[in-house]
Every structure is written in C-alpha cells, then in structure tokens.
Amino acid sequence: MSAEKTTFPKGKIAIVTGGSRGLGRNTVLHLAQRGVHSIFTYNSNRAEADKVVAAVRETGAKAVALQLETGNIGSFDAFVQSVQKALAELGAERFDYLVNNAGTSHHAAFDKVTEEELDGLYNVHFKGVFFLTQKLLPLINDGGRIVNISSGLTRVSYPGSSAYASMKGAVEVLTRYLAKELGGRGIAVNTVAPGAIATDFSGGMVRDNPEINKLVADATALGRVGVPEDIGPMIAALLSEDNRWVNAQRIEVSGGMGL
Numbered sequence: 001m002s003a004e005k006t007t008f009p010k011g012k013i014a015i016v017t018g019g020s021r022g023l024g025r026n027t028v029l030h031l032a033q034r035g036v037h038s039i040f041t042y043n044s045n046r047a048e049a050d051k052v053v054a055a056v057r058e059t060g061a062k063a064v065a066l067q068l069e070t071g072n073i074g075s076f077d078a079f080v081q082s083v084q085k086a087l088a089e090l091g092a093e094r095f096d097y098l099v100n101n102a103g104t105s106h107h108a109a110f111d112k113v114t115e116e117e118l119d120g121l122y123n124v125h126f127k128g129v130f131f132l133t134q135k136l137l138p139l140i141n142d143g144g145r146i147v148n149i150s151s152g153l154t155r156v157s158y159p160g161s162s163a164y165a166s167m168k169g170a171v172e173v174l175t176r177y178l179a180k181e182l183g184g185r186g187i188a189v190n191t192v193a194p195g196a197i198a199t200d201f202s203g204g205m206v207r208d209n210p211e212i213n214k215l216v217a218d219a220t221a222l223g224r225v226g227v228p229e230d231i232g233p234m235i236a237a238l239l240s241e242d243n244r245w246v247n248a249q250r251i252e253v254s255g256g257m258g259l
Helices: 022-033 046-059 073-090 115-139 162-185 201-208 212-219 232-239
Strands: 014-017 035-043 063-065 095-100 140-148 188-194 250-254
Touching: 014 022, 022 035, 022 095, 035 046, 035 073, 035 201, 046 063, 063 073, 073 115, 073 250, 095 115, 095 232, 115 140, 115 162, 140 162, 140 232, 162 188, 188 232, 232 250
Parallel strands: 014 035, 014 095, 035 063, 095 140, 140 188, 188 250
Antiparallel strands: none
C-alpha cells in the first residue's frame, strides 16, 4: 500500500520496540514517510539508532531513540518515565500506536533447550510484551492501535524452533485477549506474523547463507525470501485509519511460505 493511500491524521506518534534495525527500523521509516513520529527503542547499538533518527528527520517527521532491554521487566517503570519525557519533546502527552517488535532468535532441538534459554525467550518475547504493554496503557490514546509481532513459525513447524515459536504462540493468544479487553477504549490489537526475512536476525542466517536462502525461497509461493521492505509498509498500513476495522487478527506476511 503506497503512502498516499494510507490515512493518518496529523500529529500521530508510535512507539516501536527494536526500531534501530531490521523490521522495526523499516516500520519506523515507513511511518515517518506517512507523517507519523516515533519513539523507538534499541538494545545496545546507539550509533545505529542515531542513523534511524537522522533518516526519519529527512522525511520531515521526528523520532526519539530510547535504550531498552525488553527482557528486563524491572526497568519498565523508568522507561515509561523516559517515554513521558520523549512525548513532551514531541509536544504530546500520549501516543497512538504501539508495535511490540523487539526480539531475539533461538535455534535448538527440543531435547537440547535449557531452562535458562527458555526463561530468556519468555522474558523477551512474552513477559516483556505483556508487561510493557500494561505499563504503557495509561499513555496510549483511546482509539489507538497495538501490533504484536509473531512469526510464521507458529503455523509451520521447523525443527529447532519449538521454544521460540511457543513464545510467539503465546503472544498471538494475548493479542486476542487484549483486543477484547481494550475494545471499550476503541483500541484495536492485531498480530503480524512475518515469514523468513533477510535481515541480521539469527546472525543473518536467511540473508547471508545461500543454502538457507534457497530453501526458504523454494518453500515460498512467490519464489523468494522476504525483505524488510515487505513488512514495514504493511505494518504502517495496518496502523492506519484505512484498516481501523481490523481487530484481533493474525496476519501472516510471508509471501505464501509453507503452503
């Protein structure tokens, strides 16, 4: 969906976790092209975050980068205070859109997964999403939107992804409950489930390994691996007024992977 066909009232603000790289970065940039300001998080690479801020500025929109480790739930109260300061910088008291995108990869056979690994995935991919959304609820405008990022791996099973995919499955259930419980405030909540995308996720495995790249392309109806540019515009469009009646849905964006 092109920018001119995507409807956003002026002055809208999004919070995007993991916005300094990959799908999060692409989402922030496509929102900026549509006039939406962003507060986005990065884990450790401030230099990459600054590049995103500069790229957003070139579109005429604004962005604020905040450091956040999404698996550290104890840091969320301080993060909310930082968000309030960032909102003030943007001339607002509340924001409109939340994209829970930040995540880590994991590959191990079921019988090799350790308790520590499972706890780490739980903290980042489910507990962190649950409580960060809870903490930010007082700051999101009525009529806002929430998008939780899942994975094509909740529908198609690939060995070595049981722990990661299970956490994403939990997020998909949470999405439906949030849609029900927040409906009274007019807040729509949906899941976007990307397929395999060529980014630095998983150490760039899909992007940089020719064998895996071909394997994914051969398993995809459209005959190629996905790229961030396939995802960011879709999320931006989903957040827009054009899709205001889409709610409680799992939308897979995979080019027809594993059909």
